[in-house]
Amino acid sequence: MNKKILIVALTLFLSLLTFAQRPEGKKITISGKVIEKGSNLPLEYATIVFENSTTKQLSGGITDENGNFKFEVTAGNYNVRAEFISFKNVIIPQKVFNADTNLGTIQMEADVAQLNEIEVIAEKSTVEIKLDKRVYNVGKDMMVKGGTVSDVLDNVPSVTVDAEGTVALRGNESVKILIDGKPSGLAGINIADALKLLPADAVEKVEVITNPSARYDAEGGGGIINIVLRKGKANGVNGSIMVNAGDPETYGTSVNLNKKSDSYNLFSNFGYNYRKNPGNSMVDAEYFNSDGSTSRFIKERRTNDRLSEGYNANFGIDLNLTNSLTWTNALTFRENNGENPDNVFFYNFDASNNPTFVRNRLNDQKSDEFSIEYSSNFTKKFKKDDHKLTVDFATSQNRENEQATIYDQILGDPASLATQGTTNKNNQQRNLFQTDYVLPIGKNGRFEAGYRGSFQKNLTDFVVTPVSNFSNTLEYIENVNALYTQYGSKINKFSYFFGLRFEDSHIEVNSLSLDDYNTKKYNNLFPSATFNYEFSESSSVSLSYSKRINRPRGRFLNPVSSLSSNINIFQGNPDIDPSLTDAIDLGYLKRWKKLTFNTSAYINMTTDAFQFIRKESGLFVEGVPVILSTPINLSKEYRAGFEFNLNYTPYKWWRINGNFNAFRNETQGDYSYVDYLGNTVTQNFDNVALTWFTRISSKITLPYKIDWQTNGTYNAPQTNAQGKSLGVASMNIAFSKDFLKDKASISLNVSDVFNSRKRIMETNIPNVVSSYSEMQWRERQVMLTFTYRFNKQKNEKERQQKREDNGEGDFMGQP
Template identity: 75%
Template sequence: MNTRNLLILLSLFISTVLFAQRPDAKKITISGKVIEKGSNQPLEYATVVFENIKTKQLSGGITDENGGFKFDITAGTYIARSEFISFKNVAIAQREYTNDTNLGVISMEADAAMLDDVVVIAERSTVEIKLDKRVYNVGKDMIVKGGTISDVLDNVPSVTVDAEGNVALRGNENVKILIDGKPSGLAGINIADALKLLPAESVEKVEVITNPSARYDAEGGGGIINIVLRKGKANGVNGSLMVNAGDPETYGASVNLNKKSDDYNLFSNFGYNDRTNPGNTIIDAEYFNNDGTTSSFVNERRKNNRNSKGYNANFGIDLSLSNSLTWTNALTFRESDGKNLDEVFAYNFNEIKNPTFVKNRVNDQKSDDFSIEYSSNFTKKFKKDDHKLTVDVAISQNRDNQFATIYDQILGNSASLNTQGTTNQSKQQRNLFQADYVLPLGEKGRFETGYRGNFSNNLTDFQVSPTSDYSSKLEYVEGVNALYAQYGSKIDKFSYFLGVRFEDSKIEVNSITKNEYNTKKYNNFFPSATLNYEFSETSSTSLSYSKRINRPRGFFLNPVSSLSSDINIFQGNPDLDPSLTNAFDLGYLKRWNKLTFNTSAYINITDDSFQFIRKESGRFVGAVDAIPADPNIPGDTGTPAEQGIPVILSTPINLSKELRAGFEFNLNYTPYKWWRLNGNFNLYRNETQGNYAYENYLGDIITQNFDNVALSWFARVSSKVTLPYKIDWQTNGSYSAPQTTAQGKILGSASMNLAFSKDILKDKGTIALNVSDVFNSRKRIMDTTIENVFSSHSEMQWRSRQIMMSFTYRFNKKKTDRERPQRRDDGGGEGDFMG
């Protein structure tokens, strides 16, 4: 409920008390019903206000779930009006009321100028632009029907998801992902993999916070992405059912159920999916001798046929223990089984590109993953508005097991068959404790303070049989205790928010295989500041600063996670240090009748930034032992040893400095009622500085210079059109421009998604068809060169074009049903207190 309605209710309460002191006054009853003009749907929580002409006292009430209202007033002469957020006020002419009166049906018309702020599942904007963050509402986006959270994020302004599932904000992959405002064990150890399994239907909205305040976790140099899971809020029993099927072969179903009363709110959602994601990779590499001449060529062709089956379930209850105390409990499960037949053909050529042999490597992978999380929240509200205390506890466990059998042989040579087995078993335990206190001071001020304790233990055991140098058992233990305090206020059109966060960190990275134990202890202060100025009700600007940290986790540290290819291997770095970022942001927001424009210029300065490099390993594939000279053959000098093809390792390192600066803007434009446009453009410059030295197989020290300046840009446009017969048509197009790296170049990539939907069964059902990656062009294309070692061109497509059909049925609620604003704080920021 917005502030205006709270003031009206307060006035109504005072008026009621005053009237109660006048027993001689005649009381009469006013009743009626409020509906939405056009759809004739009832408007719940609309306000009907009566103002006495003589005394100026207010009376009135709020409509129920059927749009009805009924309240008592003192007989007299009144002017009246009906109000509802995002709708035009309806005035009721002045008249004298002497007896009980039924006003009949009051029709209210939506106000197009305010649509961006409406919490309406059916007609609200897909993207809400606010000064401190952007909110992406999933409920109205057809593109992601039947998809995953990765698909959701790939449609969010300023956010990109590459072909491997890595999430970036403004082109920066050092981003912190939260679920319901906090780190979640549901994400498991590898957040990119988890987001590709969780269904899109479980998400209500995504909040993008590019420069968070001290209230938030300091993790994430590029900002924070908060995923808010769906939670029913409408009174009574209601819910929805969604089923989908697609090609490549995909099936899924999800159910959302909710029962709400004045004392409790039961909410739940269940989902099942069976997804097939075929992908492919090509790598064309040229290898060099020490003098720079060509030694050989290898063309790799890889095909993946990933299949995952899984379910997720969420149960929760909000208990209203009193008018001021709410207790929420939730239990969430996620389990999945996966298969991936990964087949690689390596076509080998000599130095003049004549074929020599073809090697086939088949990696038959199986996996199982299970997560469980219990969370509890207490919210205590005090007498003063916005004065509250919240306490959160979350305990989670995650298990991720992967097993693979690898067959490797040279075609036509059965004796060359080699078989390997790999197991990758990971366990994670995470405990989170958090308390936040908000105290309003004066008329516009607000003080916040709190504590967060985040404790996790990850154990990863990667084994190769027969025995291999790649086997590794790694334990990662993290404990972070944090305290924060911040204060904000508003003076006329100027507002500010100043804060500081202190984090004490203890990190253990233990290589059990190598018997190496490393403990890192450090503490940091993270200041933040936000300054806002309102030129008018529709125009404002902001300047913000924050200090952030990136702690390496998961596959960044894990020495080896896969041996799908024996010549191109990713290897983590257990010795990575955290990186620190100073972030500056200057933003401007302007709203017109049909257009909302938001732009910002930003600078991120990062020390010890993470940089992925590729280097030559001392291991070789296809080596041939030397053949000594035969003394019985005159002139025979023997055959020298063939060193074979060097194994190229990809690994992250700490560089000395990264400078990132950019400019972006977002547009929400509604030229007509039947057409909406969203646009996002981001131009950025990324400069890295630093050198990296390593010892090659010959014992030589190789120094690589990573000084590099890259200029790139990204654009996305989304169009939603209502066609005849009320068919909705949505189109999303995006383009990532080329970008140079210290070891090569990432080429440009374009993609497009289409979706159509039609409401049926008197708007209780919706049928939708969407096509993801229409032109099958969504690929990560790279050129990489290491001087006197190799040069390669690679194209990686994690998932090919997909066509999906879905059907949604809503029971006991209409598509246009309004939802009451939540009492719970879903990770909202400091921008919510000023207005």
Template identity: 80%
Template sequence: MTLSLLFGVATYAQRPEGKKITISGKVLEKGTNLPLEYATIVFEDVTTKQLSGGITDENGVFKFDIVAGNYNARAEFISFKNAPIAQKSFSEDTNLGTIFLAPDVAELNEINIIAERSTVEIKLDKRVYNVGKDMMVKGGTVSDVLDNVPSVTVDAEGTVALRGNENVKILIDGRPSGLAGINIADALKLLPADAVEKVEVITNPSARYDAEGGGGIINIVIRKGKANGLNGSIMANVGDPETYGVSANLNKKGDTFNLFSNFGYNYRNNPGNSLTDAQYFNNDGTTNGYVYERRTNKRLYEGYNANFGIDLNLTKSLVWTNALTFRENTGKNPDNVFFNNFDANLNPVSIRNRFNNQKSDEFSIEYASNFVKKFKKDGHQLNVDIAISKNNENEFATITDQVLGDPSSLDIDLTTNINKQQRNLFQADYVLPIGKDGRFEAGYRGSFLNNLTDFAVTPDTNNFSNELEYVENVNAFYAQYGSKINKFSYFLGLRFEDSNIEVNSISLDDYNTKKYNNLFPSATLNYEFSETSSFSLSYSKRINRPRGRFLNPVSSLASNINIFRGNPDLDPSLTDAFDIGYLKRWNKLTFNTSAYINITNDSFQFVRINSGIVDGGIPVIFSSPINLAKEYRAGFEFNLNYTPYKWWRLNGNFNAFRNETQGDYSYVDPNGVIDIQNFDNVAYTWFARINSKITLPYKIDWQTNGSYIAPQTNAQGKSLGIASMNLAFSKDILKDKATIAFNVSDVFNSRKRIMETQIPNVVSSYSEMQWRERQVMLTFTYRFNKQKNERDRQPREDNGGEEYMGKP
């Protein structure tokens, strides 16, 4: 029906011009008063039988123009009874009020295939990835989910990048969540994928959003039940390497309340490995010796997670939501490393074994409360959010180091890493429609974070122990206005953030306070060539504040010769982001392309320097982040959804970019000589992903995902290309109430980060790192009191979205 309507609209557009009038109104589900998104309003000309009309938005609201005349009109929605509109003659702007559609019970009982939304929805300002339709991540983690999202990559260590830029802000339900813990990459590898409903990727956010994240924002939306009555699903999975788990999503909905929950248990074994072949040099450039490092590790995680909440409809216009979420994990990571030492002529000298027996435990809890007050005018509302969270993460390790064959060389270190984080968030957002197409927004956000890290080494011969306190208080105010003039629409905003940052190295008696405030303008301009073709131009200013391990002088001794050290003196980097986008929809194809430029001041780069410490005759190398003068990132990207046949869906993503850094870094080497490292570098690289879903005979779904990350150079070496493929099959059973899925992650076991590093007169190295080896998973899902592809008929929670007038 929708395609017919679009065809009718195109035909209608060719009619002789008459008086144009505006038709508006709202469509709700009868009995629940829930808005119906994508419901169709059909106007059929009494004389010509030509069609025109429109489609409702996420709030069930519709607004479109027609030529004044006589029409037979109706509202339609799949699995609902059509609702005829009694009025026949339309001569002026008309608000049809609220139209109620009743479920068609007979059709619901007989229907076998229900239209489902595409896995990836491409919009001009963002991409929305619907996790529920993806077999590839069944039984996986949120990190696996993100690795399937257009424009997003997750490297071998779990670091998330958007368009190749790691300075990305990750939100959970539209806000920074304490459940992410101390290290967001580690948290995403522990949270189960089935708790996620969808992922929103926003490359150039408006002023309404937190200004954090120079590369953009990724918003993870947690699943919440929507249908009336008691409904939900239960999922169990088992995999190799040893992995198993069970989870459930339960929901109970009444006329005045909605109880929702999801909880689960997971045990995961993620074996990994790495190798590093390093050649060390003397000061005159001659070879000093070689060290070939071989590492194996088993990351064992056992965890519980639960989320309980309730939506209370206090009045017809006031909804109060309360939710309590907690997560508990324990882990073991026995890390076994062999250092094969050779002299300058590659003659064996010795073999050292370093065994790091690491254990960890983590507990997170978060309480969130949300008020939504809707006023009489459509779109006029006030949102108030409060979130309070606490996270404790502790790591303990016993490290034994010994030259094989020499018992007297045995060295034992004990390390503890105690992390405590408290985060409080207060936010208010006000939306006021102005006139026919205008909208004004204003709001406040207060984010207050306190993080304490206590790292201790026993015995501490090199003064590695340190207690670091990080305090971040940010108060922000914003205002923005948008409107539409014919086919042109715009959205202009300004955000003010006042930052008060403390980085206190308590053990070193070094206290640093950084106070600064910034203005963050944003602007988006959009032009609709037609209902299926749009162009946009956007700008925003962003900030990236260093946190966690970037600031902590020492947080790990996993290796005794390659040590990562944070830099407490790091300053935030500021980015100016420009984006030009074009969106085109055809019958079977949606195509979105964009060109972008990001200019970053004081960008973070990593340097490797000789520490002056020698361990077993090998110089210890420190890796640390520093601020460089400039970084220029420019690229081109396109995304597409293509459905050549009803049984075959394709979506793909391609991103190519140029990254240029400019800056010098100088330090005093162990010999008292000033060493200047030049970081001027220009790198070209690209990334591609394609996802195919085919329905085979006997209704077996087959999904394939292939990706490639091209090589990239940096100032101290380069990373080589990475190709990988995932595979999945699924079949509905038990009268479509259950699904069994089989998936293979990293089919060819090829997901490895491969690096080549050169530091003149210090070291030249080649390394490979595989965070997780190939994994095979079998998953069983059972659904009760809901259809397999049941539509989400409740509007999404507005967590800072920027759907505005004129957006497709």
């Protein structure tokens, strides 16, 4: 296996070296920094354009999160300009560059005329492809207007969201989701549910990091998804108001307000939403006797009328205490109330497929959730660029309560009516402390070190009435202390980064009702390394390695948290262990004038990988065996694949984003258990699955400046040890029009046009059950959204200063 991996990696690397574009002429390095005039805050994603005075050919680069830029150009005579949306261009005309040049610090100031017209939510390129990550800017993406964060993620390259809201990266569900670069208590106990409730309008961008460095939390064998919330950047008062309505019955509103000056930045987001998300599912099952003969058939039909009503608010302030010290405080809360009448009909048939009786099970669920989080950040910048110290603290509480009354009866037999009640109370407390130090060394060196402590406690109390064996109280305590260090540098066109992270974990999973206590203490080293070679300013290749961990949480551990179906029950495993992953990624990035292309080959090798099994519980309902689905640790999982992402703009009025991912997933391992008859049952889970998925997004500007966007997705079939999932295709469309001098817009989007987004499974347990199932979490939805954006101009004194500057910024340190 290792030889095959090495051969594949070397072949791909040599191919990239062969076909990469070679630079022509003398290459020189251009560097510098871009800041906002007055506040001295760095401007991320500012563009530095070099236009050759003779050929008019364009080159250049963009600034990083610290406002720094560094790129190569061919020596020559150039017109140079710095550009940033809603800021005045800074220009250097007709200058000869024959050697490496540092342009110093470029000061850019806001353009008052533009601020009166510009949209607060800027229309950046929807997807920015970088070598180490992909950045999806929500911007004016019409597909997510009025939607949720879950809808946002479903549009991100390499990311998929299935029918139940489970997020996967490159098909791997072992992914860590961060909010503003850190785990958020707002995600509560079930991250998938939280993402369905947070509004899309609160998100500025999503960063996808497939192979993180040692600086990042080692959690997430498949990589990291970082959700960056919106915060105003333009001086003065600015904001936006959005209202939406849709079918099935949905309506909501959100308000973004910001006030920014040289000494502070106030930011806020408030929202209200009311959503109906009807869904449905079906299971056709054939049950067998021990000799393999058919015993009966059952057709299960389920409808869900989900209703949620929620409020959310986020407000905070950035205080510029000095020119080098910033203090940020933010408070966020979310409240949501929901209902979910879960109505299930079980159509029973005998061995000859003749109908016998129909059982109805109505699970009338109600829920209420409340989350609150406070976070604080100190950032101290030193004299040298990139030399800084940051300190973060966050504390959060999350409460989620569910109550359900279950009515169960055989239709036509009133005497068979049985009533059952369940309550599920979840409480979570999370505290986070983190500090990071960055020290530039020499011309290109960079040293980083830091500490992070994450401490959380979850208490889940599940009660079934009348008294049932399924009642339980689960306590989960997780304390993780981590230290990391890393160093990187650049030698000509070659750059490298080495890192090492140490994490000490103390985990307690205590089933208080069963007096079952599980304590797990372990510590791990997580090395990482990245190598990068730049063939030119538009072409580069990278090779990276990292070690990751995936800790089980939530429903993976909880013995039982729902009894919607009394014959198909999901049961957590309190004794499940974390899995460890070694990830290798080989990537290549190439930019042309109208096309950006990024491809990568990757290999993930996981020990103690999670696998879901189905087995008989020993319980029976009307003679039907109760089947339990539970997660276990398997010995090995190998995942290898390749993907490519592209941004193509064939014309000014047409933009295309595409993503394709194909992978091979191999599992190896056996699972043995003792069934209710005392027999030892051994299941072999050796399996090889080949699958792929693709997504393409097209945005076209029609006459009268009407934007039309279409997204198409296809998930190919995939086999597993006990069956397979079938292929599913889906499509979304949207139209948008700006008016009132581009201050307002109206958009119409249709999610899941053909009502085809489902999870379709075939399962086979020999001599027990064979089944076919379909699950649709949310049916087709139509949404109409109106957005209005506003800006308040600065005071007259500031406007007068801008007129005296004649619209030009300053190049500081420019010779």
